[in-house]
Amino acid sequence: MSVESRTVSRRSFLRLAAAAGGMAALAACAAPAPPSSSSASDGEAAAGPEPIELRVSILQGAPVQPVNEFLSEATTAKNPNVTAKFEFISGDLAELVYAQAAAGTLADVFFSADLYAVPFAKNDVSLDLKAMAEGDPDVDLEDVFPAMLGLGTVDGEIHFLPSGLDVVTMYYNKTLFEQAGAELPTDTWTWDDLITNTKLITEMEQDENGNPKYWGLSNATWNWWATVYPWIVGYGGLILENDQSTWSSPKTVEGLQAYADLWAKHNVAQPLGLDVGGDSFQLGRAAVYTHIQALRTPIRDNVGDKFEWDIQLMPVMPDGKHRTGMGTWGMSAYSGSKHPELAYQYVKNIITPDVQTKMTKAEIVVPLLRSIAEQSAWMDGLATPPENFMAFVNGADDAILPVMDHPADCGSFYVGVVQQSYQAALEAVIRGTKGAEEAFTEADATIQSCLNDNA
Amino acid sequence: MAVEATLSSTGTKPEKSFFDRLMGTKRRRDTIEGYIFILPVVLGLLIFTIGPMLASFYISFTKYPILRSPEWIGLRNYVNMFTKEPNFWQACKVTLLYAVTAVPLGIAGAFMLALLLNQRVKGMSFFRTSFYIPTIVPAVASAVLWGWLLNPDYGLINAMLKTVGLPTSRFLGEPDSALASLVLMSLWSVGGGMVIYLAGLQGIPETFYEAAKIDGANGRQLFRFITVPLMTPTLFFGLVMGLIGAFQYFTEAFILTQGGPLFSTYFYSLMVYERAFRFTQMGMGTAMAWFLLVVVLTLTLLVFRSSPLWVFYETEVK
Numbered sequence: 001m002s003v004e005s006r007t008v009s010r011r012s013f014l015r016l017a018a019a020a021g022g023m024a025a026l027a028a029c030a031a032p033a034p035p036s037s038s039s040a041s042d043g044e045a046a047a048g049p050e051p052i053e054l055r056v057s058i059l060q061g062a063p064v065q066p067v068n069e070f071l072s073e074a075t076t077a078k079n080p081n082v083t084a085k086f087e088f089i090s091g092d093l094a095e096l097v098y099a100q101a102a103a104g105t106l107a108d109v110f111f112s113a114d115l116y117a118v119p120f121a122k123n124d125v126s127l128d129l130k131a132m133a134e135g136d137p138d139v140d141l142e143d144v145f146p147a148m149l150g151l152g153t154v155d156g157e158i159h160f161l162p163s164g165l166d167v168v169t170m171y172y173n174k175t176l177f178e179q180a181g182a183e184l185p186t187d188t189w190t191w192d193d194l195i196t197n198t199k200l201i202t203e204m205e206q207d208e209n210g211n212p213k214y215w216g217l218s219n220a221t222w223n224w225w226a227t228v229y230p231w232i233v234g235y236g237g238l239i240l241e242n243d244q245s246t247w248s249s250p251k252t253v254e255g256l257q258a259y260a261d262l263w264a265k266h267n268v269a270q271p272l273g274l275d276v277g278g279d280s281f282q283l284g285r286a287a288v289y290t291h292i293q294a295l296r297t298p299i300r301d302n303v304g305d306k307f308e309w310d311i312q313l314m315p316v317m318p319d320g321k322h323r324t325g326m327g328t329w330g331m332s333a334y335s336g337s338k339h340p341e342l343a344y345q346y347v348k349n350i351i352t353p354d355v356q357t358k359m360t361k362a363e364i365v366v367p368l369l370r371s372i373a374e375q376s377a378w379m380d381g382l383a384t385p386p387e388n389f390m391a392f393v394n395g396a397d398d399a400i401l402p403v404m405d406h407p408a409d410c411g412s413f414y415v416g417v418v419q420q421s422y423q424a425a426l427e428a429v430i431r432g433t434k435g436a437e438e439a440f441t442e443a444d445a446t447i448q449s450c451l452n453d454n455a
Numbered sequence: 456m457a458v459e460a461t462l463s464s465t466g467t468k469p470e471k472s473f474f475d476r477l478m479g480t481k482r483r484r485d486t487i488e489g490y491i492f493i494l495p496v497v498l499g500l501l502i503f504t505i506g507p508m509l510a511s512f513y514i515s516f517t518k519y520p521i522l523r524s525p526e527w528i529g530l531r532n533y534v535n536m537f538t539k540e541p542n543f544w545q546a547c548k549v550t551l552l553y554a555v556t557a558v559p560l561g562i563a564g565a566f567m568l569a570l571l572l573n574q575r576v577k578g579m580s581f582f583r584t585s586f587y588i589p590t591i592v593p594a595v596a597s598a599v600l601w602g603w604l605l606n607p608d609y610g611l612i613n614a615m616l617k618t619v620g621l622p623t624s625r626f627l628g629e630p631d632s633a634l635a636s637l638v639l640m641s642l643w644s645v646g647g648g649m650v651i652y653l654a655g656l657q658g659i660p661e662t663f664y665e666a667a668k669i670d671g672a673n674g675r676q677l678f679r680f681i682t683v684p685l686m687t688p689t690l691f692f693g694l695v696m697g698l699i700g701a702f703q704y705f706t707e708a709f710i711l712t713q714g715g716p717l718f719s720t721y722f723y724s725l726m727v728y729e730r731a732f733r734f735t736q737m738g739m740g741t742a743m744a745w746f747l748l749v750v751v752l753t754l755t756l757l758v759f760r761s762s763p764l765w766v767f768y769e770t771e772v773k
Contacts, residue, residue: 123522273628273716276608416734446541
């Protein structure tokens with residue numbers, strides 16, 4: 001190789017290296033890529049044939065994917081130029097949504113759930129759908145069970161539309177009740193009735209260390225707001241009043257102590273932290289499990305003919321009502337979407353009679369439209385067990401909504417300081433390391449400090 | 456050289472291009488070339504490390520809920536961290552307890568294994584490989600595996616305890632035993648340290664042992680006066696790295712306990728993650744992270760300052 005050619009080659013290389021370095025620096029400093037949706041406006045989309053791809057961010061598999069296939073189908077039927085492109089997500093949804101929203105790359109429509117309604121709304125991630133829904137002849141908000149609509153309602157705005165009537169209901173193992181000589185749950189049962197009868201189950205058989213082999217109540221949902229808060233309401237308590245945290249008010253403490261006594265005093269519930277290798281109800285180790293309707297299919301599939309089971313209304317609280325909570329998932333539209341109207345058109349289908357009927361018959365939901373749920377026809381042809389389908393619907397009468405009035409920085413029942421404080425206090429009471437008054441006074445102090453800082 | 460090589464056949468010196476003028480003398484050219492070659496690394500460091508560090512330092516003085524702009528609040532995050540965060544001191548306590556138990560146990564365990572595997576016995580490669588394998592298992596997989604082993608209801612460890620007539624434990628399910636269970640789990644990966652200590656042991660010149668033996672030293676004296684002193688540089692390295700790792704402990708607790716039960720495994724890094732990404736209090740999260748940096752830096756410096764007292768180098772004269 002000649003000297004000259006070596007020199008030229010090195011120069012070229014250096015120029016290339018400098019150019020590459022500069023490009024790398026520019027690339028690193030570049031603004032995030034814009035959303036990949038079509039740049040056409042909604043108006044153009046509605047008027048013209050230009051194809052539009054609506055990005056839809058969902059969880060893969062049942063129940064979310066099949067529901068979205070119905071939504072996609074209904075959207076395309078009305079807007080032939082619109083197709084939904086599913087983007088499957090996994091992991092921590094809030095983290096992912098926040099990151100994508102901060103980068104401006106969140107999908108036009110995205111999966112959401114009750115726990116995300118407040119943080120997504122207060123951080124301006126989700127679009128308020130109320131005005132569009134109220135002016136839409138295809139949608140009748142009055143027909144939706146108010147409690148379900150309330151799960152996605154934040155400060156009077158609607159931030160996600162729910163998928164179904166998901167009221168927390170009592171699943172019970174008939175075989176285990178009968179083996180223990182206990183009575184089967186009825187729709188007039190109080191919590192005292194449940195304790196009396198499930199004690200028979202807990203005392204039925206012990207291992208070599210004297211620990212129960214079976215429990216009256218599963219621990220799977222012990223700290224879920226929809227399990228805990230009904231005890232507070234059922235005893236006449238509150239958790240927030242006039243910007244004051246009231247977890248340690250007498251009635252609230254009474255309700256929480258009564259709940260914790262299922263473990264601490266009556267010993268009818270599966271101990272906290274005891275993992276039996278799966279869901280204790282499905283494994284036949286816990287007689288009662290409280291959850292929404294969506295669990296009926298996996299329970300039926302997993303239990304098979306190992307034992308008989310059915311569902312019943314939650315027991316009656318001291319206020320005379322079948323207090324229970326609800327939790328559901330639904331779909332939201334991104335506030336930064338370039339197609340807000342189309343995003344709404346997609347999401348709204350979830351509460352239309354046609355899609356609700358399809359979802360009900362596919363056993364994905366219990367219908368959340370009164371006009372369907374209150375007719376017995378929706379139950380025709382559904383697989384059993386359970387037999388007592390109306391428990392899923394009737395529970396809605398006394399069902400309560402989570403409190404969503406805390407400032408976003410203090411969190412809610414689902415996240416942040418509020419959640420961490422009440423769950424830590426409740427755990428301490430259940431484990432017997434603190435009394436309810438002491439534990440919840442501490443929780444109140446923490447939450448109140450946050451309320452004061454964010455007043 | 457390059458300029459001579461580009462002389463034209465007429466002997467006249469061609470005009471220098473802009474690039475040649477920029478490059479100037481060979482010394483200058485070499486310097487520029489050097490900078491260009493390190494440019495990708497420097498840019499990477501600036502853009503992906505120094506930049507985010509400076510940004511996080513700024514954010515630590517703000518209220519920053521990620522989706523809204525940061526709002527300058529001065530030292531409030533730092534003050535609140537020490538005075539208002541109910542679980543801050545618990546997180547410090549848990550992390551410190553873990554560091555003062557898991558690090559010495561890990562060093563002792565790895566060192567003892569290295570001593571055993573430094574013997575000349577048949578099948579030594581097999582044993583060395585066996586002890587090292589756990590360190591290459593992904594942390595998430597090993598956490599799940601240990602979750603099964605320690606399960607109070609169907610776990611292998613309780614089954615073994617029952618078989619030999621010993622009392623069983625709830626391990627990760629009880630506040631009293633959860634942290635100890637994580638310390639126990641940490642010993643599973645002593646193979647990484649073992650390899651380093653093994654290399655250190657094999658670096659000790661055989662002549663030292665031979666000379667000591669001629670002087671009448673027994674096995675215990677060989678270990679006490681030759682092996683241990685000459686291993687102190689390696690042990691020092693293990694201590695520094697172990698301390699830094701212990702203060703950043705996260706994965707296993709995140710997967711298995713989420714900080715519970717009753718905050719008994721609420722590690723500092725879990726708290727930082729929770730604040731930043733779950734509570735979306737990025738300002739508080741970064742303030743906590745900066746405090747952690749200061750603590751780790753201080754402890755590391757203390758260990759370095761203490762090293763002249765207990766670390767011996769082969770050629771060192773004291």
